[in-house]
Amino acid sequence: MIVAMALSALVAALGMVTMLGARGRRRPGPTTSDFLVASRGVTPLWNASAISGEYISAAAFLGTAGLVLAYGTDMLWLPVGAVAGYVLLLAFVTAPLRRSGAYSMSDFAEWRLGSFAVRRIVTACVCFIGWFYLLPQFQGAGVTLRVLTGAPVWAGWLVVVAVVLALVLSGGMRSITAVQAVQFWVKLLAVAVPAIALLAVWRLDDPGDPAADRPPVFERATTVQVHAEAAVKVTAATPVTVRGRLDGVDRDGTELMLTAGPHVVGEKSELVFPAGAGVPHVERLPVQDGVTWATPFGRGAGHELYSAYSGMIGVLLGTVGLPHILMRFYTNTCGRAARRTAAMVPVLLSLFYVFPALYGAMGRLYTPELLMTGDTDATILMLPQRLVPGMVGALLSGLIAAGAFAAFISTSCGIVVAIAGTTSQSLLLRGGIGAFRLGAVFALAVPLTVVWRVGPQGAAGLVTLALTVSACSLCPLLLLGIWWRGLTPAGAGAGLVVGGGLAVIAGVVGLFVGPGGGWTGAMLTRPALVIVPVAFAVMVAVSLLTRRTVPRRADRAMARLHLPEEIVIR
Known part of the structure; x- marks a missing residue:
């Protein structure tokens, strides 16, 4: 029964995606502007919904509940950092970035600094961020299909790739805007309705307190x-x-x-x-009693404080520099509309993030075996059948499956558009719709060839890698490029290479070699607290050493970034 419900939900989700994508393409002769920025005609509420739908990825939908199950309240830094990142975007980035008139992050870098070399470095950073971000979408899709239907994990990868290619190649940003906006509300309903129903059953069942003063046990055989x-x-x-x-x-x-x-x-x-x-625990997960699980930093483990703050800094500043999120602000009509969009996003995300924490708490009582297999991302998928066996549980599982695939597809579409738009303008040198479509295939091909070698990883951990690369590279470039006239091409390039390069190396070593233990492990898994200050320092120091190369048009660029649109700066 659950297999039939899951497959029905998947078909329904894919049908909805196809219909919305087709509606977004009802315009003859799509232009490059349609593909990259939806002709800059998206309203604030519609865009805020699309951004929220794009940001709620595998990490938000599956990973947050799994992290709360495994580590407790220590892991709430992930949603807190994500929401706070949009506050920084609202205060420092959105309106000036929209006024720049650029199509992508690489366009902004070249426009602000007048350097094609910096543009290409930014393009490389965008690609690595996007590839790291696509890995958890593939893995989340594979886990979802395996848990609900028993299908091999690669089947989930192929479903996501096929649907994303169909949407992106046919309509670009205009096509996916409607998909992402509606899918946010689908995902919110998909996570909220089962959570409320399961919470009611939980209270009636009264199985115990997840914060009880003992390690997890199997409540039933x-x-x-x-x-x-x-x-x-x-x-x-x-x-x-x-x-x-x-x-x-x-x-x-x-x-x-x-x-x-x-x-x-x-x-x-x-x-x-x-x-x-x-409950036996997989080696990498801590064994905690309920009091420790419910208390921030309750374990007293080594380097815990550093890891938490470094992770939060990575998510906070990484959100500021995410290329697929920043591209959405280019679709607003003006800087004021971009600021209104950014103000709405934290409200929508806060509404969503209430529910994964509830799933994590219930999982400690009803799905503790996931602590043994390490497959904690499956928490939200398995809970309905555990609390409400039968038809009702199957219906709730189907609803969650639809929301999960909406998350994978929505986020993947945004990332592929960001990579395709950037590479088509920077690496392929000719731009246009054909180059954009080639860039979309390139964006999906790289992570698809390596995902099978990564092995089982938590969705939240993989997304954190992408956010860390963003925090160490594009975030410093954006903040200094928008607010400091003295940034030079040499300074920007050096900071991007050092910050982004170190973050990518740490991510690759952690994925394919393993982080290890002690300070080495903490630094490889959560390097943002060290690398971000280094990236800022390198950009500032090299810019001061090369201050004579400040672009001649820097004053006009700064005026355009910060003056109202009504004042035209030539």
Whole structure:
């Protein structure tokens, strides 16, 4: 039943996307302006909905609930940083950026600094940010289909790629604006309606307090299927029945007692735990009692304070520099409209982010086995069937599946448009619709070829990598380019190479090698607190050393950025 509901929801979501994309294309002879900025005719509320729909990605829809389940209140920095980032956008970026009249971040860099070399460096930064951001969309789609239908994870990747290509290649920004705006409200309903229903059932069921003074236990007899080999840790002796491979020994329904300490569960093994048994945790996740889980920095683990603040800085400043979000402000009619759009976005995001935290809290009681498999992103997908088995649970799961795919497709569309618009103007040298379409294929091809090598990763962690690269490269360029006349091409280029390069290296090492432990691990997974000041310092220092190369038109550019549109600056 749940498979049928999930597939019906997926078909409904894709049908809605196709219909909205077609409506956005009802205009003869699409122009380059249509593809890149929707002819600069999007109203503030429509654009705010589209931006919110674009920002609510796999990390917001799946990752936040999973992080709260695994780490507790420490992880609320992700939604707080995201919402606060739009406050910075409103105060410092949106109106001046819209007044620049640029099509993309690379256009802005060349217009402000008069350097094609800086434009190409910005283009490289946009590509890496977009590729890091696309990885969790692919993985989220794969997890969603696997959990709900049992399909292989690559099937979810292909669904997202096919739908995004169909939308972007046919209509660009004009086509996806309607899709993203409506999908925000679809996603809000998809996460809110099941959450309210499950919250009511939770209160009636009264299974206990997620903040109880004990580690998580299985509230009822639970069968755990392990899809990939997992190293787990057990804090106290735990009874279990094993079908499969455990600690290198094949078992066939063997009843045994898991001793405290580390164990290795083989691929495709099945473990049955009785009610009240403690939950083994995958090695990378902490074992916390409820009080510690509900208390910020309650674990007292090493480098926890640094990791939290560095992660928040990365999300906060990374939001300021996200190219696919910034491009949306170019679609507003003027600077005032862009500012009104930016003021609406934090309200819409705050409304959405209330619900993933609720799912994470309920998951600690109803889906604790995800702490053992490490598949915490599946929390929101599995809860409906756990709390309300049968037809109602299947309907709620179908609604969530529709919202999840709306999130993957909406965010992916925005990222692909940003990369395609930037590369078609900077790398392909000729622009136009044909170059834009080629850039869209290029944008999807790179992450699709590496996603299978990344292995299972949390959606929120992957999105944080993209935000960190943005915070260390495009954010300093934007803030200094808009508010400091003295920025030079050499300073901007040096800061982009140093900040963006270090962030990309940290991300790649963390993905393909592993971050390790201690300060090395903390620095690789959350490097923003160190690299962001370095990027700003390099831009300022090199600009001061090369102050004679400040562009001659810097004064006119600054006037255009900060004076009202009614005053025309030639």
